[in-house]
Amino acid sequence: MPRIAKGAVPSPNIWHNPQIYELENRAVDPDGVIDTAIRSVRPWTGATILDIGCGTGYHLPGYASDAARVIGVEPHPDLAALATRRCAALPNVTVQVAAAQSLPVPDASVDVAIARWAYFFGPGCEPGLKELSRAVRRGGAAFVVDLDASRGSFGEWFRAAVPAYSPRLIEDFWSRQGWNRLELTPRMAFTRRPDLEAVLRIEFTPAVSQRAITETEGLEFPYPTLLRWRLF
Ligand SMILES: C[S@@+](CC[C@H](N)C(=O)[O-])C[C@H]1O[C@@H](n2cnc3c(N)ncnc32)[C@H](O)[C@@H]1O
Secondary structure (H helix, E strand, O other): OOOOOOOOOOOHHHHHOHHHHHHHHHHEOOOOHHHHHHHHHOOOOOOEEEEEOOOOOOOHHHHHOOOOEEEEEOOOHHHHHHHHHHOOOOOOEEEEOOOOOOOOOOOOOEEEEEEEOOOOOOOOOHHHHHHHHHHEEEEEEEEEEEEOOOOHHHHHHHHHHOOOOOHHHHHHHHHHHOOEEEEEOOEEEOOOHHHHHHHHHHHOOHHHHHHHHHHOOOOEEEOOEEEEEEEO
């Protein structure tokens, strides 16, 4: 049995509930504001893209439709197997079991590295940042997309569910790294109320998810997001 790659930070939402996480991925950002922002900083048509922490590979086919080559890296072997299966018919996609701290790519071989919903890039992730500097070639860029827990109802729910989480400390860490930042507010929009409730239940503790469900009317809510990047 393959092991979870060293350095992986547990991700209970997708590790334990990949099918519900799939519903979440489908619901996030129907307007494409995140990809539009990334592509306006560093276009990826014809590029080599590295998706770090690709999970079940939800974003790989989208990248592969414009990029020359896409490499998904995921430390959890079961999720990496799902990503491989999802992309089996796409000749320009490969998936490898690995973590951000030890990327399985040659030096200066990547144009665009993207880590999405990447809580593992934060205080203590210096080995991963060093790997990015090694792997991304001159003219390339690295992006980290993550929840902005300092804003909105979603941020409040997250802070209530994870009281030890400090948006201030995360921000201080990134400002010391000298990365750029952009606040985005994509929608998380569902077609069925049971899907919205199932997703809120995998994101928070039972008490906080109940509160989030009660406070959310209809089928969507804003999803405060931070896009961070560095050009190489
Ligand atoms: C919240 S999920 C997001 C998955 C995927 N990016 C997506 O958008 O569907 C975070 C992923 O990061 C992976 N992960 C955790 N620690 C990691 C590390 N040190 N390096 C790379 N990936 C990591 C987890 O296994 C999980 O699949």
